[in-house]
Amino acid sequence: DGGITQSPKYLFRKEGQNVTLSCEQNLNHDAMYWYRQDPGQGLRLIYYSQIVNDFQKGDIAEGYSVSREKKESFPLTVTSAQKNPTAFYLCASRGRENSNQPQHFGDGTRLSIL
Amino acid sequence: AQSVTQLDSHVSVSEGTPVLLRCNYSSSYSPSLFWYVQHPNKGLQLLLKYTSAATLVKGINGFEAEFKKSETSFHLTKPSAHMSDAAEYFCVVSEFTGRRALTFGSGTRLQVQP
Numbered sequence: 639d640g641g642i643t644q645s646p647k648y649l650f651r652k653e654g655q656n657v658t659l660s661c662e663q664n665l666n667h668d669a670m671y672w673y674r675q676d677p678g679q680g681l682r683l684i685y686y687s688q689i690v691n692d693f694q695k696g697d698i699a700e701g702y703s704v705s706r707e708k709k710e711s712f713p714l715t716v717t718s719a720q721k722n723p724t725a726f727y728l729c730a731s732r733g734r735e736n737s738n739q740p741q742h743f744g745d746g747t748r749l750s751i752l
Numbered sequence: 753a754q755s756v757t758q759l760d761s762h763v764s765v766s767e768g769t770p771v772l773l774r775c776n777y778s779s780s781y782s783p784s785l786f787w788y789v790q791h792p793n794k795g796l797q798l799l800l801k802y803t804s805a806a807t808l809v810k811g812i813n814g815f816e817a818e819f820k821k822s823e824t825s826f827h828l829t830k831p832s833a834h835m836s837d838a839a840e841y842f843c844v845v846s847e848f849t850g851r852r853a854l855t856f857g858s859g860t861r862l863q864v865q866p
Contacts, residue, residue, distance in 0.1 A: 642795075680842065680858040681796075728795055738784035738803040738846060741854065743795035 640665045644729050644744035650752050651716065651723060659714045659747045661729035670712040671730040671741065674698060681728065687712055716749065724750050754779045756845045758857035766865045771815075771830040773860045775843035778824060785826045786844040787817055790859075796842060802826060813837070838864045 642663045651657045663670065669688050673681040683696030687706040701720025706712055712731075716723045726748050730741040759774040777783060784803045788796040800811025807819040817828045826843060843857040 644795075681856045726793075730796075738801075740786050740798045740801050740844075741796075743788075743797070745795045746793065748793065 642729055642731055642742055642744035644727075644747050646747060647745070649747055649749045651749060652752050654718045656715055656717050657749070659716070659727055659729075659749070661712045661714065661744060662710055663712075663729075663731045663742075664710060665731055665742060666709070667731035667733050667742070668709070669732050670706070672696075672702070672704065672712070672714045673728045673730065675726040675728060675746075684714065684727075754783060754845050754855050756843050756855050756857040758841075758843050758860050760860050761858070762861045762863065764863040764865060765833045767835055768832050771828070771833045771837065771862065773828040773841050773843075773862065775826045775828065775857060776824055777826060777843070777845045779845055784846040785817075785819060786846070787811065787815070787826075787828050788842045788844060790840045790842065792839075799828070799841075833862075833864045835864050835866065838862055 645660045649657055671686040672684040674684055675681050682698050684698055684702050685693055685696055685704040687693040690706055690709050693704050693706050701717055703715045726746050728746045729744045732741045733739045755778045757776045765771055782804055786801045787799040789799050790796045799815050800809045800817055802809045802819045810816045815830045817826055819826050841860045846854050
């Protein structure tokens with residue numbers, strides 16, 4: 639079955655450390671997204687990519703970085719510059735950006751600080 | 753610019769009674785609209801979508817929503833709540849144009865009492 643796989647499910651970060659969250663999709667989708675979700679809040683867009691080798695900042699990109707070297711993969715790095723990284727991170731994809739297609743979501747990665 | 757407002761942050765119903773989750777939107781164009789459900793520590797699952805076909809949209813698990821352009825609303829309903837419906841629900845609006853086409857509501861937490 640096609641879908642989106644996020645790993646790991648739980649991740650712990652030490653002070654001053656960069657960590658990378660994995661997102662892989664086998665849906666042949668062009669567009670991919672990273673969201674951050676804090677308790678009791680909606681989703682905030684961190685970065686999105688409409689096509690391979692291209693990505694744009696969302697609403698809260700500071701302290702995060704991404705790459706899109708392959709269509710299937712859109713990893714998110716939480717850098718030490720992100721002072722409050724504890725959150726639930728969701729990856730999503732859809733066929734293409736400017737369309738009426740819905741997004742498909744992974745099951746998320748919960749990041750905590752040691 | 754598009755926006756979406758979920759009018760209730762929390763809704764509590766008894767099992768077997770109707771569910772109504774309210775969503776109002778603002779859009780400069782003919783939008784597409786979606787409802788998603790999120791269970792704890794999970795990603796978002798698509799419940800239903802409106803893409804300018806029939807105004808009454810049927811989704812999974814007995815949910816449906818009606819697009820009312822005159823009221824700019826897209827409320828989610830279900831005739832009879834089940835305990836497994838307890839979750840967070842998100843209304844999403846999408847336009848074809850713009851730098852980023854998807855906007856999420858802040859979510860409604862549905863509680864189902866036995």
